[in-house]
Amino acid sequence: MRDNIGDVIGSIWSSTDVSQNLNYICDTIGSRPAGSESAHLAGEYIKKKLEEYGLETHTHRFEHPCWEKEITEFFLDKKSLAAIPFHFSKSEDLSGECYILDNPSEKSFERASFQGKILLATPTKQRHGGMNRKDMFKKAVEGGAIGFIQMSSILGGVLETGSIGNDFTEIPALSCSYETGKLIERMQKRGKGAITLSIKGKKVNKSSYNIIGDLYGKSDNMVVSGAHYDTWDIGPGAFDNGTGISTVLGLAETISKSPILDSLPNSLRFIFFSGEELGILGSEAYAKDYIDSGKTPNVSLMCNYDCTNIKGGVRGAFTSNSMPMHNHIVDFVESRGFDIKMSLRPPHGTDAVHFAHRKIPTFGLAQFTAPSYMHTAFDTPDKVDISGLKNSTAIAGAILVDLITQEII
Ligand SMILES: [Zn+2]
Missing domain, CATH: 3.50.30.30 (Glucose Oxidase; domain 1)
Known part of the structure; x- marks a missing residue:
């Protein structure tokens, strides 16, 4: 019997894309606030990569309010x-x-x-x-x-x-x-x-795009792996969430090349959400337009990857809405000796929230400790540990493949 888990881990470790995707998104494109031209470019890059890996892709457009800054003045005397x-x-x-x-x-x-x-x-x-x-x-x-x-x-x-x-x-x-x-x-x-300040900004409507890639399995039941690709305007968002983008692209690349693809029990959907920083807007729009509308209602698991590695961080995973799945992952992680702390906790302030609210089991991999420079200009790729990022991605891939091939979900 083939060792599917070993294949997946090996394939992620030998991928050159895990670091290249992070660097392209953060250094070549840079900051990518929802609704901006650079967010659009990042979405196009992700879509091109998914197609290169052989996935069927489409974009989900949604409209959202946004704030455009016009004047900021701040004086002390x-x-x-x-x-x-x-x-x-x-x-x-x-x-x-x-x-x-x-x-x-x-x-x-x-x-x-x-x-x-x-x-x-x-x-x-x-x-x-x-x-x-x-x-x-x-x-x-x-x-x-x-x-x-x-x-x-x-x-x-x-x-x-x-x-x-x-x-x-x-x-x-x-x-x-x-x-x-x-x-x-x-x-x-x-x-x-004495402080004097002057702030002026206007409310505008923007279009943003969730990028979706599919690998079809035997049933319509869908396992979603998601990461947001937008950032704030001031920084390249390497930790938040270049690492998550890189992880989910790594999963898509690896599984698309794996022999398990020939007998996939579930369909796998990879979603790159926009508008997360503005209030988890892309995943909210997705849940309404795809799940509530009945377009693709059968999501059996949502795996969310937000901030998957930082140098010196502690890797953690959170699950909600399925005790059997939680217990299974705990045993699996233990038996493989993976370096990850498991906890049972509903998602908070990230895209999995809109899935958890719909009673869908969720799994999230993230770092327990957020660095002080999150949401600043200094969230740059040099602070990401590439080995650690590959390790996070390999663990995520092993857990995902185990869950689907063991038909736990
Ligand atoms: Zn984030």
Whole structure:
């Protein structure tokens, strides 16, 4: 009997595409925000690769609202400072004093009083009882702040981006570097900390594309492997999610060449979602247009790959909606000695959410620890460990092939 698992692992390890795909997507194309020309180019590249591997492809177009930044000005007295407005920040000109909360908790918000002021808050050591951006922003609005500034907790002039919601925020919101935040703090103590800011942006409608590739099996039951390919506008998104793109392309390449293709019990669908960063929009559109509409309703498993490797990271997998599948994977991983921590947990803030909500079993492979430079300009391929990325992809491939050939799902 052939060792299908061994074949898959060997094929992923000998693929030159795993690193080449990562480098092309991140270095040659670069940042690829949903709805942009570069996102379109990334989608075309992925589609071409899937066709090269022999998959049947199509694109799924969806429309979504997007925010286009027009003006950002940020001054401390007369000094102009660098800042990035958060996606869908309210357009407004304002000036005022800052109220500073360093690494706040729910408790520190209870004691704070910033009515009529700009709230300047640092995130977000969540493990130590800190708060994330959306929680802090909500508290800022509730407490009557006129503006919200998130100061980075990373040293070295780093500007972070992100979203607060899918429509205009109640008050203007932007992010500044650690050093700028500290400068504001020092100047305020000397009575010179007046902030002026001006943010202007407009809501536009964009078209984005999910890229789909299929390998047909004996039944219509479909196993979906997905990764988002969009990023924020400021960085090439190597960890988030060049690694996931590379993993899913690696799975498609390997399985398309494997002998198991001749007797595939399920159909395999590989989906590259856009609009994830703007609020998991591509997978939401897919679930509505393909599953709810009855077009391809029978999804027996959704495997999601978001941030599959980083140097020094801890590899983890999360499953939901099927205890037998979870137990099977735990035993399989153990018997093979794979370096991956298994946990039972519904997906959060990533494309698998829209599948899990429809009671579909999900499996997600990701790193447990997110690097500090996520959603910055510095999420670059040099921080990805190519051996580790191949290992993540090989483990993902082994688990997938085991599940389908053992007919667990
Ligand atoms: Zn991601």
